[in-house]
Amino acid sequence: xxxxxxxxxxxxxxxxxxxxxxxxxxxxxxxxxxxxxxxxxxxxxxxxxxxxxxxxxxxxxxxxxxxxxxxxxxxxxxxxxxxxxxxxxxxxxxxxxxxxxxxxxxxxxxxxxxxxxxxxxxxxxxxxxxxxxxxxxx
Amino acid sequence: xxxxxxxxxxxxxxxxxxxxxxxxxxxxxxxxxxxxxxxxxxxxxxxxxxxxxxxxxxxxxxxxxxxxxxxxxxxxxxxxxxxxxxxxxxxxxxxxxxxxxxxxxxxxxxxxxxxxxxxxxxxxxxxxxxxxxxxxxxxxxxxxxxxxxxxxxxxxxxxxxxxxxxxxxxxxxxxxxxxxxxxxxxxxxxxxxxxxxxxxxxxxxxxxxxxxxxxxxxxxxxxxxxxxxxxxxxxxxxxxxxxxxxxxxxxxxxxxxxxxxxxxxxxxxxxxxxxxxxxxxxxxxxxxxxxxxxxxxxxxxxxxxxxxxxxxxxxxxxxxxxxxxxxxxxxxxxxxxxxxxxxxxxxxxxxxxxxxxxxxxxxxxxxxxxxxxxxxxxxxxxxxxxxxxxxxxxxxxxxxxxx
Numbered sequence: 001x002x003x004x005x006x007x008x009x010x011x012x013x014x015x016x017x018x019x020x021x022x023x024x025x026x027x028x029x030x031x032x033x034x035x036x037x038x039x040x041x042x043x044x045x046x047x048x049x050x051x052x053x054x055x056x057x058x059x060x061x062x063x064x065x066x067x068x069x070x071x072x073x074x075x076x077x078x079x080x081x082x083x084x085x086x087x088x089x090x091x092x093x094x095x096x097x098x099x100x101x102x103x104x105x106x107x108x109x110x111x112x113x114x115x116x117x118x119x120x121x122x123x124x125x126x127x128x129x130x131x132x133x134x135x136x137x138x
Numbered sequence: 139x140x141x142x143x144x145x146x147x148x149x150x151x152x153x154x155x156x157x158x159x160x161x162x163x164x165x166x167x168x169x170x171x172x173x174x175x176x177x178x179x180x181x182x183x184x185x186x187x188x189x190x191x192x193x194x195x196x197x198x199x200x201x202x203x204x205x206x207x208x209x210x211x212x213x214x215x216x217x218x219x220x221x222x223x224x225x226x227x228x229x230x231x232x233x234x235x236x237x238x239x240x241x242x243x244x245x246x247x248x249x250x251x252x253x254x255x256x257x258x259x260x261x262x263x264x265x266x267x268x269x270x271x272x273x274x275x276x277x278x279x280x281x282x283x284x285x286x287x288x289x290x291x292x293x294x295x296x297x298x299x300x301x302x303x304x305x306x307x308x309x310x311x312x313x314x315x316x317x318x319x320x321x322x323x324x325x326x327x328x329x330x331x332x333x334x335x336x337x338x339x340x341x342x343x344x345x346x347x348x349x350x351x352x353x354x355x356x357x358x359x360x361x362x363x364x365x366x367x368x369x370x371x372x373x374x375x376x377x378x379x380x381x382x383x384x385x386x387x388x389x390x391x392x393x394x395x396x397x398x399x400x401x402x403x404x405x406x407x408x409x410x411x412x413x414x415x416x417x418x419x420x421x422x423x424x425x426x427x428x429x430x431x432x433x434x435x436x437x438x439x440x441x442x443x444x445x446x447x448x449x450x451x452x453x454x455x456x457x458x459x460x461x462x463x464x465x466x467x468x469x470x471x472x473x474x475x476x477x478x479x480x481x482x483x484x485x486x487x488x489x490x491x492x493x494x495x496x497x498x499x500x501x502x503x504x505x506x507x508x509x510x511x512x513x514x515x516x517x518x519x520x521x522x523x524x525x526x527x528x529x530x531x532x533x534x535x536x537x538x539x540x541x
Binding site: 021022025026029053054055074075076077078 | 157477478479480481484485488495496510511535539540
């Protein structure tokens with residue numbers, strides 16, 4: 001599946017909650033809890049994403065031109081966001097990742113996490129994923 | 139007893155709803171909301187009074203100058219200082235930088251700060267020490283957030299040029315016994331200057347700089363119901379012309395030539411450029427607002443909220459409170475066991491409750507407790523017990539969601 005299709009899938013998954021933000025966040029928290037564990041050896045200082053109030057570790061690998069991410073965070077909501085990002089980006093090409101618009105974030109009602117005043121650094125997270133993708137594909 | 143309804147009516151923003159919930163604003167330690175008298179003073183200033191000050195001969199400029207200088211008198215009265223001891227700055231951080239950049243202590247001098255300090259009362263001194271081969275020393279704290287005052291004896295030497303301490307900890311709310319500390323400092327080394335960071339005390343209690351006997355006292359307007367971009371640097375009269383000028387320009391001089399410039403005495407030598415006039419006028423209005431309620435009424439009301447909230451939080455097993463006692467300003471810094479403060483803060487916001495999460499610009503204090511951050515609720519005069527109930531209920535719901 002391409003990035004767009006996965007985004008659509010997430011949007012419809014969140015649609016059932018409608019205006020029920022508690023349901024939405026419960027789902028996000030569940031996603032965070034079920035995020036596959038990152039290999040402890042990859043929780044290095046270099047893999048920490050700066051600019052987050054919570055700590056986020058991101059490890060990126062490339063196989064046959066496709067990017068694969070593993071991550072962890074000490075905050076569960078942040079971890080839920082990382083889980084969504086990984087779901088969208090895993091197995092995609094660097095070109096698709098870099099060009100992605102990620103409109104789903106707004107559409108599922110998580111736009112507030114893109115604001116520069118949010119200290120969880122979803123923006124830093126996305127930037128780091130895109131930069132890693134460029135770096136590893138060159 | 140204060141009339142909460144009447145007070146709340148003076149703060150238009152409190153009628154706001156966030157995330158479909160009535161706003162409960164408990165982030166007063168970061169900045170307070172503004173009453174109508176302050177907001178209106180800004181509108182009035184630009185509608186009727188605006189002119190540049192200290193230079194014009196025309197009526198409007200003279201009136202604006204009078205307004206600005208009478209604001210200085212109001213602020214001076216507010217902390218029991220003389221008008222000539224009040225320098226207007228952009229805020230607490232700006233005030234401390236003005237002192238550190240203007241301090242001509244001997245090379246190799248020592249500066250003492252405490253483990254409690256806000257970064258703004260550490261970094262300017264760290265920089266001074268780096269630039270002047272100085273040494274930054276740290277006054278340690280006890281687990282309840284109180285200072286280990288006995289350690290002053292070992293820390294202060296004949297090289298100690300200055301000790302910079304907070305009056306009230308922004309993270310914990312702990313009130314330091316500044317008057318006793320200053321006496322002690324003076325008895326150990328009478329040449330050591332004392333700077334007190336009053337950013338978190340002036341908004342909540344009566345401060346008398348004369349009684350404290352400090353050399354420098356700094357605070358911000360925006361945490362005490364005044365506009366942002368205002369601050370005060372109190373400098374003891376005998377020291378004000380000894381502090382070096384670190385920023386200079388228009389408005390600070392008697393005469394200027396390319397060979398030599400003669401500066402004016404007193405506060406104006408530090409207020410280069412056109413100041414934030416309307417905000418200073420607003421600061422005076424904020425002092426009047428606080429005076430009209432009464433400083434002791436403010437402290438008392440906020441303390442009753444502290445007691446009420448802290449009692450309820452203490453009944454929750456999963457909550458850990460730092461400085462878990464009532465001998466402090468209305469600040470509750472806490473964590474929920476097993477949860478990150480960011481998660482708790484994010485969910486509280488969804489319930490309409492604004493708190494602060496993170497390290498509160500006190501990373502050395504966070505290291506002391508071995509934590510990444512806390513959730514901090516801070517109260518102001520317009521907060522109510524009903525809001526505390528909403529907060530406690532929201533916290534319970536947030537914890538349930540996270541588990």
